[in-house]
Amino acid sequence: MDDRAVVALQLGRCPRALLRVARRCPHGAPAVTEQAPYDDAGEPFPTSYYVTCPHLVSGLARIEAAGGVERWTGEVERDPALRVSLERAERLQRELRRLAAAGRTGVDGGASFDLGVGGSSRTGSLKCLHAHAAFALARPGYELGERIIAELDPLWPARCCMNAYDPAPMSAILETSRHQWREGSRRLDAAATDSRLHERLIAEVELVQEELARRVGQTFGLEELARAYGESDRWVGEVVAERAPPGFRPQDLSIAQDAGFHLFSRAAYDFEP
Incomplete structure (x- = not known):
């Protein structure tokens, strides 16, 4: 390879x-x-x-x-x-x-x-x-x-990380994340028309963002991740607005889903290999 x-x-x-x-x-x-x-x-x-x-x-x-x-x-x-x-x-x-x-x-x-x-x-x-x-x-x-x-102990693992690479756990992690984002999609759709969900959803979105930041550390320097994060943030802001955004476009929600999935799968791969 x-x-x-x-x-x-x-x-x-x-x-x-x-x-x-x-x-x-x-x-x-x-x-x-x-x-x-x-x-x-x-x-x-x-x-x-x-x-x-x-x-x-x-x-x-x-x-x-x-x-x-x-x-x-x-x-x-x-x-x-x-x-x-x-x-x-x-x-x-x-x-x-x-x-x-x-x-x-x-x-x-x-x-x-x-x-x-x-x-x-x-x-x-x-x-x-x-x-x-x-x-x-x-x-x-x-x-x-x-x-x-010098704070890394050990600096290098006893065995190469790549020798232990197994795509099966990664597939399971990604399938779990797909399910979570499908559920997230359903809830975002509901929040676009139900003002009672707004405050709770905003709080949950903030918690999710904090958790992603914690798990990925400060490695959002990858521009594609930063852009994805921004797209997700922008769309979530729209769907939890006081009124449903005019001209609701399903493709916008898809952008947010893809962005969130990208971030979640990156975090899962880095910290749950």
Whole structure:
């Protein structure tokens, strides 16, 4: 199986903006990939290096879920050496992105070239620990990333994650999520015409969003997930409005269902392999 196929299995989707494998685990499987600044459609990819190893993804997500992003942001504020380390990495990230683009800009006109590690727009404000760990694994010597990695115990699993890959559990998870989103569709339809459901549904939607954010950590840097999340949010806002939205379009509900299913299946794959 070639690297691209392995990465697709690790991510549960076809990889985009993939340039090469930048770091492998001790078992030989891809662990970190180097990314182009733009995909084939010209959409920006927010960071140069991306964690694909399911073991690393899950471990880093647990650190984030325990408040790791805020904690490490605080460490950067207090420790001048960490801040210098971050500033150097972000300068290198910008250079790498411009070099890889080879003069090409995407739909954002090159605006994303100025983003830091993980797509951060302000030095010192961390967004995604996965991106900082990926940078350190691909380019050893990045102190902040290496200190984040040091919290992973063990850093690598005793057996390769991909040796244990079995599509059967994933199929069951996806079937469960399909059922849940079909039920969600029915309830959204009801809420569009029954004002009594509005307040309760809004509260539940917020809880679901919080849970997805917790389970996926701060890894919504994938633009297609961000767009899907936005579409779902937009449509849910419409159907729970005080009055049913004019010109009700079933295809809009389908967009929201697809968006939600995409997010749910991504979370299920990452954290319940």
